[in-house]
Amino acid sequence: MRRGCYKQIRRTTMVAAPETKAAPEVPWHHLPTDQVASRLASDSERGLSREEAAARLRKHGPNVLTARPSKSWAMRLLAQFHQPLIYVLIVAAVVTALLGEWADSIVIALVVAINAAVGYLQESRAVHALEALARTMTGEATVxxxxxxxxxxxxxxxxxxxxxxxxxxxVPADVRLLTVRELRIDESVLTGESVPVSKQAAPVDEGAGLPDRRNMAFASSLVARGHGLGIAVATGHHTEVGRISGLLSAAEALDTPLTRKIEGFSGKLLYWILALALVTFFVGLLRGEPIIEVFMAAVALAVGAIPEGLPAAVTIILAIGVARMARRNAVIRRLPAVETLGSTTVICTDKTGTLTQNEMTVLEVVTAQGRYAVSGSGYDPTGSFTVREGASPESSQALREALLGGLLCNDARLVHAHGEWTIVGDPTEGALIVSAHKLGLRGASVELGLRRLDALPFESERRYMATLHQPNDGAPIAYV
Known part of the structure; x- marks a missing residue:
């Protein structure tokens, strides 16, 4: 098997939440289950009452992540003019208009307007894309x-x-687990670990790190297998993923190398232009020229020395980069950020979810009757079997039974939504389902005429899973 190697960008959706006082740190992973329930004034069997849940919702606020308030459209538009060279161009447009050079003034004004419009539209597109993503990140929890x-x-x-x-x-919140049954949770969003983590209910050491807190289920992680019951100990921005989003929200926006160089160049250029204009003005006075004509000549020299096309050229080049990255599903919020990637010398990244999609694919099946190569990648069930040696795939009963066993000894589900195929459950089990579909074995066990009667879940100690099925006729059959 191999992991599909595709680029994927994972984002945490953040929406505004009311300010609440941070709760004191409690080592929930170290406490016994009965103490967890008592510390939270909850019942480990009946849960909270509806009235108490409503009261706590008013006290703690909704279970959402805190984000820095977004700028209004007016502030985003005004921010496009906050550049030294743009300031010089605006002054130049005003001065040329006062001198009656309307053509030059209009051209300079158009350059400034185009630069602001392109920057504003690109930033607005990114904001709208993130807002649309936030609207899709809704769901429910079972309590x-x-x-x-x-x-x-x-x-x-x-x-x-x-x-x-x-x-x-x-997982809707940070949860202290009370009981588990073969519970495995995908925590790659927090730890980058591609393999689902086995969970337990027993307390762990107080100093255990986040990946070692096996009795905790963290918000935004996904249940890959099994069942569990636990008590929510933190919600919203008090969760572990909430702490991360808080750090991201508090991070200051840094200037890119390009913006720093342009600001430095604009400052030096402004000083040189002003110095040259002053020299021209005083030389004209020393030559006895009329003061008005000397002033107009100095202003005309200053305006002519300003590179009006520089902001437009930079904007167009960055816009082309933004368009190319957009075709690769990368949303750029600020135009100068495109240049930063070109200045990067070292990229530190984890593999799962960044360089790969944490998808498993069956590439080859070996049975007693032959070897078969499997085409296709990811969870798309489009593909076929090719004989490397032995009987043809259509006539091989051993191949059919091997794939049928992988399909039936399985708790994952193959889902097609929004034009994409995804798996709900363990990635390895998902790969087995997809391989069975490629041979034409589709549908639930009932549709295959093999209704599941019982199951023995997979455990690392025994390294297998077994299911018992009842055919439409005949004795029950066990698949391992």
């Missing part, structure tokens, strides 16, 4: 309140809520 299981929006999960986790669920 127990008043002893009843119910689905609530993710934003309404509060500390003390009793959370049920199942395969395919997105």
């Amino acid at each position: 127990i309140r008043d002893g009843e299981r119910q689905r609530v929006p993710l934003a309404e999960v509060v500390p003390g809520d009793l959370i049920l986790l199942e395969t395919g669920d997105k």
Whole structure:
């Protein structure tokens, strides 16, 4: 098997949330389960009451991530003029207009306007793309309140809520696990670890690092396999992913190498132009020229020395770079940021989710009747089998049974949404489902005439999974 190597950009959606006082640090991973419930004034069997959940929602605020307030459209537009060279061009346009040089004034004004329009439109496009992404990041969580299981929006999960986790669920908050059954969670969004992590309910050392807190499920991670029950101990910006988003929101915007060089060049150019204009003015006075004519000549010299085409040329070049990156699904919010990548000498990155998509693909199947190469990549079930040696794929009963076993001893699901194929569950199980589909074995076990009766979940100690199925006729069949 191999991992599909594709570029993928993962972003954390952040929306505004009310300011709340940070809760004191509590080593939830170190506390026994009964102490966790008592510290949060919750019931490990019945959960919170609906009234208490509503009260805590008012106290702690919605379960969303805090972000720096976005700029208004007016501020984004005005920011496009906040460049030294643009200041010089605006002054030049005004002076040339006062001198009656309307053609030059209009040309300079158009250059300034085009530069501001391109920058504003590109930034607005990026803002709208992120807002559209935020609208899609909605979902629900399964909680127990008043002893009843119910689905609530993710934003309404509060500390003390009793959370049920199942395969395919997105963890709604930081959760201290109380009971688990073969629970494995994909925490690559936080740790970069591609393999789902096995979870437990027993306490761990107080000094354990984030990856070693096996009794915790963290917000924004995904349940790859199994079931779990736990208590929400942190929501919103108090979660681990909330701390990361807080650091990102507090980060100051730095000037790019290009903007620093342009600012330095503009400053030096402005000083030289002013100095040259003053020299011209005083030389004219020493020659006895009329003061008005000398002044007009100095101003004309200053205006002529300004490179009006420089901002337009830089803007066009950056816009071309933005368009090329947009075709590769990279959204650039500020034009000068395009140049920064060209100045990068070292890139430090993790592999999973950055250089790869954490997708598994079956490339070859070996049975007693032959060897078969499998075409296709990722989770798209489009592909075929090619004989390397042995019987043809269509006539090989051993190949069919091998793929059928992988399809039935499986808790993952293949999903087609928004034109893309994805897997809900473990990536390895997803690869087995896709390979079976490529041979034409599709549908649930009921549709295949093999209804599942029971299952023995996979455990690392025994290294296998087994399922028991009832055919439409005949005795039950076990697949391992």
